[in-house]
Amino acid sequence: MDSLDPLETFRVEVADHVATVTIRRPPVNAQNGVFRDEITRIFDTLHESEEVRAIVLTGDGRTFSAGADLRDRPDAATRGAFPRHSRAVRAGFDCVMECGKPVIAAVNGPAIGAGCVLALVCDIVLVAEDAFMSMTEVDVGLAGGVQHVLRHFGQSDARMFLFTARRLYGPELHRMRVASGCFPKAELLPAAQAMAREIAGKAPLAVAAMKRAFTVCEYMPLHEGYRFEQTQTAALxxxxxxxxxxxxxAEKRRPVFRGR
Incomplete structure (x- = not known):
């Protein structure tokens, strides 16, 4: 998209109301300050773009994202450095979760640490057969990711995953229902884009309301959450x-949706 140029760590392409966002920070798509600034700008822009109705997020090369760039970590001895850093890290994930358009993660290769979390904050996860997820924080004396992992993994699996730092490959992630589909690598991106086009063909306002309900109601009690959903239906x-x-x-034809 012209409005997003120039980008240093991403490529964004739009076709058929689908934005394909590709992480491009070789060699392993590690996340640094520039990455976090750009992903926030990208997803905030796509959130407000009438041209885009669904998004695919993937990685360039062999890796989805190897996680945080350790050269970019804050100095623990500098007052205020960690709160500023942590706030920026959260923003880099929150912008994906809060984007009004459904986001499909096409996990094409290793998704490690913050890379794993980035996949898990997407609405739908698809994986390549030889891709894997891993949370390696305990290997280097760190901790994190529990909340996001618990959104997708069962309780025992979440603890196994985080305590052992094991690699879980595509077929196992699919079996554990962390991913909605597992594909040969060459078929992954086309499958994700086809699913995004399918979503883009639905009523845009209804899809946006559905995503809003997922975001707002996730931690609500059943009664309050369903009541919120009903307000969305009434408005639609x-x-x-x-x-x-x-x-x-009623007329047995394909609807033409215009986003209004």
């Missing part, structure tokens, strides 16, 4: 897209 009922969808259903 007044939109042109919902009226068009209902007409098309």
């Amino acid at each position: 009922a007044k939109t042109e897209d919902t009226k068009e969808g209902l007409r098309a259903f």
